[in-house]
Amino acid sequence: MQNYKNLKVDLSNCDTEPIHIIGRIQPHGFLLILDHATLQVEQVSSNISEFLDVTQEELIGKKLELFCSGEGYLLLEKQLRNAVKLNPQLLLVQGKLFFGFIHETNGKLVLECEPSSPSADQQRLENTFLFSNFQSELDTTDELEGQAQLLVNHVQQVLNYDRVMLYVFDEEWNGEVIAERKKTGVHSYLHHHFPATDIPAPARDLLQKKHVRQIPDVEAEAVDIVPYINATTAAPTNIILSELRNPSEIHLEYLKNMGVSATLSFSIMVRGKLWGLITCHNLSPVFIDYWKRQLCYLIAKAFSNAVMAGHEKRDIGTLEHYKQIEEQLIQQMSSSDEVVQGLFYGKHTLLDITEGAAAAVFIHNKLTRSEFAPEECQVMEIIDWLVANSNNRVFSTRQLSKVMPGAVAFQDKASGLLALEISRYNKEYILYFKPEIRETRIWAGNPEKPERGADKILHPRKSFQNWEEVIKGKSLPWTMNELEITEILLKDITTILLRNQAQQLNQLNLELKVNAEDLRTKNSRLEDFTNIITHNLRSPLRNIRGLHKLYMAEPTQDVAAEVMARISGMADNLSATIDDLNLILKATIEKPLPQGDVPIESIIETEKQNLQDEILQSNAKFVTDLSLKTLSIPKVYLESILHNLISNALKYKSNKRQPLITIKAWQDEQNSFLSVSDNGLGMDLEKVGARLFMLYKTFHHNKNSKGLGLYLTKMQIEGLGGHISVESEPDKGTTFLITLPNVQ
Structure with a gap:
């Protein structure tokens, strides 16, 4: 049989x-597949009888x-159970010594044995x-070439x-x-490339x-694992x-085409990744025992x-230099106003931390390019991609x-690309470019010409003679240092941008x-205006009704x-008040109240006209003492304040005496003062307390009292940075x- 049932492998599908x-092994040993729990044999290589006195059946x-x-079985069972800790193990079976290679796979134990001869101490x-x-010698050799x-x-x-x-x-x-x-006399492949x-x-x-x-012998006839399908899993066993395990038939054909009869390879692992191979070729079949294989592995x-x-050692030195920059x-x-300015126009630029040419x-929707970078439209094309x-x-x-076919147009400047994504949503990127290099590469045969045989199947190439190729469209590779330092740069730039955004958000x-x-404040003022209009216009309207x-x-x-003359005067005052309120309203929406x-x-005279009916009915007398002639205050506020205080003095007059309202104005170095006094009903401030200036609170029975003034x-007054105080006694009056x- 072939390596698989119902599967033919050639170059068109060898990558999968x-x-x-694979259902076959090489013939220099035998294989058993056992149930992990019971050690019952489920599959066996068909050559078992060549090594032991037993048949596969x-x-x-x-x-x-x-x-x-x-005792032999007890020892063997113990060794099989202990295989995880010690592998391979020397097994003595039917008086013969074998190297036993044991591993577990999907609940099965795979036991493979190859003959072992006692190794001499020498x-x-x-x-x-x-x-x-x-x-x-390795410890004293620094350069990779020498090592x-x-x-x-x-x-x-x-x-x-x-x-x-290597x-x-x-x-x-x-x-x-x-x-x-x-x-x-053996053909050399030094400095040759393989695809x-x-x-x-x-x-x-x-x-x-x-x-x-x-692979001791590429021409050796492979040995079947029987049965190919494991009866307990209904599938081939993973080996x-x-x-x-028998090699891929494609690989064997490849080796034959090279004229190789035996191979041995050792993986070179660096930082957990396959870095290279020690590839050993012999022109005739040869088997290398475990001890020599293990020595070469070490x-x-x-x-x-x-x-x-x-x-x-090299990376740390270069990386530390990059980190400082x-x-x-x-x-x-x-310290720059813009991120781009700090990246392109300082003592150092972002190009100083890579070998990039541009x-x-x-x-922020703005493109900045260094010298030798692709054109603006080409850079944006890269970002879109x-x-x-x-x-x-x-x-x-x-x-x-x-990966980006359109980049052929500018591969002389940007065959190599290192892109750092700041914000994919905003298409914000940092891009590094490396130009195309022209490199002559010697291949061991033409890597792009697999041959189709008479069976119409693609076969590995037969020629491994020198074949030169000029490599185009490639740059020098990006080093681990370049990738690591630019990742650090990306994180730091992102941090700065987030910090800036946080500051902007805070602002x-x-x-x-x-x-x-x-x-x-404006809403409060608008509410004040509403109340002012309601309150200040009520008295003139009431006076008009009285007239x-x-x-x-x-x-x-x-x-x-x-009556008409008085109404005309009141109307003029109302019109002026409304005009003032309209002007103040417009100013309030846009800027602080004009003062x-x-x-x-x-x-005072305007408010006396507005309250003329009440003044006439009460026969109130006014006295003014104005050593301060003007106040720096919004006119509408002074009108409202005097209106409220004078109307209250009239409203809460005493029936025992003629109402007397005294208005004074004066100032000192820091403040301006305005007082309104009456000889009316007065209040018991101990009872009234802080409620005096609360909304809708009244303290005398009066049908016109609203508790708003x-x-x-x-x-x-508080909106202007000032304050109001009161002195009052029952039946004596209020100030x-x-x-x-003062306005500085």
């Missing part, structure tokens, strides 16, 4: 080949006691010496393979041989999980971590650590035209509070003339004193 369910459905009973000493010597050559030299010495190469992956999983040790398709994704995934992989791990240490950039931005920033296609806050590529909140307070009654009682021509020097005596007066700060 399910190598974990006898084993399936039985426990291992069939060929290993008594060989172990030599292996220890070789590793110690390699480690010592790589040291690696292949030692591995070739241990294995005696015809060719040992094969390193690039960011697109193409490979390059950067070091090689070979025997005389990513040579080691497709499933194979790379396997190399990350299983770091040692041996991805198998030591003996050498590979030591080299991996050296690579990582070298990277970290980035901190200064942030300081520049913090940069652009689009923020990022918004539509990239979900990562940091996006990088060294071949932009591969807006303050302005909103001021505006809200202003609106409350009308006077005329109706004595409808003579003389009385009519007198000016208002003549006090003129306002004093409330309005107090609110208006209201208004204190207003």
